[in-house]
Amino acid sequence: MLTLYFCPGTSSMAPHIALHEIGAPFETRAISLRQKTNRTPEYLALNPEGKVPTLMIDGRPLTEVAAILFYLARRYPDANLLPRDDIEAEAQVVSWMSFIAATVHPARRQGLEHARGVYSVVDKRLGARTWAVGDRFSIADIHLFRLFWRFSTSLNPEPGEFPNLVAHFDRVMARPAVKKTIEVESAVGYEL
Numbered sequence: 001m002l003t004l005y006f007c008p009g010t011s012s013m014a015p016h017i018a019l020h021e022i023g024a025p026f027e028t029r030a031i032s033l034r035q036k037t038n039r040t041p042e043y044l045a046l047n048p049e050g051k052v053p054t055l056m057i058d059g060r061p062l063t064e065v066a067a068i069l070f071y072l073a074r075r076y077p078d079a080n081l082l083p084r085d086d087i088e089a090e091a092q093v094v095s096w097m098s099f100i101a102a103t104v105h106p107a108r109r110q111g112l113e114h115a116r117g118v119y120s121v122v123d124k125r126l127g128a129r130t131w132a133v134g135d136r137f138s139i140a141d142i143h144l145f146r147l148f149w150r151f152s153t154s155l156n157p158e159p160g161e162f163p164n165l166v167a168h169f170d171r172v173m174a175r176p177a178v179k180k181t182i183e184v185e186s187a188v189g190y191e192l
Contacts, residue, residue, distance in 0.1 A: 001025075001026075001027070001056075001058060002019065002024060002025070002026035002027070002055060002056065002057060003026065003027045003028070003029060003055070003056040004016060004019060004026055004027070004028050004029070004053060004054075004055055004056075005028075005029045005031050005043070005046070005047070005052055005053060005054040005055075005056070006028060006029070006030060006031065006052055006053050006185075007030065007031045007032065007033050007038070007052045008030070008185035008186070008188045008189060008190045009150065009185060009190040010033070010052055010053075011052065011053065011065045011105070011146065012031075012052040012053035012065075013146045013149070013181060013185065014053075014065050014068075014069060014139075014142050014143050014145075014146040015053050015055060015065060015068040015069060015072065016028070016053075016181045016184070016185065017142050017145075017146070017175075017177050017178055017181045018068070018069055018072045018073070018081060018139060018142055018177075019072065020176075020177035020178075020180045020181055021079055021081060021142070021175075021177040022072055022075075022076040022079040022081070023076075023079070024076055028184070030188045031043065031052050033052075038050045038051065038052060046061045047061055047063050049063065051063065053065065053068060055068045055071070055072075057071070065101070065143060066097045066098075066100075066101050066143070069081075069097070069139035069142060069143060070082070070097070070139065072139070073138070073139045080136070080137070081137070081138055081139045081142070082138055082139060083133065083136060083138065089133055089134070089136070092132075092133045092140075093132070093133050093138050093139060093140045096132045096133065096138075096140035096143070096144065097139065097140055097143060099125075100140070100143045100144055100147060101143075103118060103121075104118055104119075104122060104144070104147050105147060107119070108150070108151060108154070108155065112155055115151060115155060116155075116157065116161070119148070119151060119157070119161075119162055119165065120161075120162070122144070122148075122162075122165060123162040123163070123164045123165045124164075126144075126164040126165060126168055127164055128164060129164075130168075130171065131168070131171075132144060132168075137175075141168070141172060142172070144165075144168070145168070145169060145172040145173075145178070148162075148165050148168075148169050149169065152166075152169065
């Protein structure tokens, strides 16, 4: 059984989307960062860092967005969230995931101008491709989408500033799994 501990709109949104994409049954447990339910002894026993997300896999915790996305993509290969039989394409997904975690995710905390510069690099790296790794939707697209979703709603980039990212964002927003995730998380309520 899969159980996702999440806080709406945070990094946990990416695994939440992936769970809807793969179509496997799962349960959710909302965590409130504002009410500090991530600091309770019960939650810290699952994730000593007190961060979200945590994915419970038959009672065993898995943490960190990239690890959870990778696990879901490998565990449910029929969802096609990770290239199969193409080691270079798989490595490109890992490259995107590393770049997103190490460079894109922390950019917003370093100020608007720094974040704009990072997203400019992302926009160029994405280019006119449909998805981060060519014509194949992957976990890299989910991870990138979640961060740009947060960036675009909190820092309001100028229209036309990131045309490739905006086109990517619009394609991802059209996916049923994303719509479902936003519906579920909106019902719980965002604390951003």
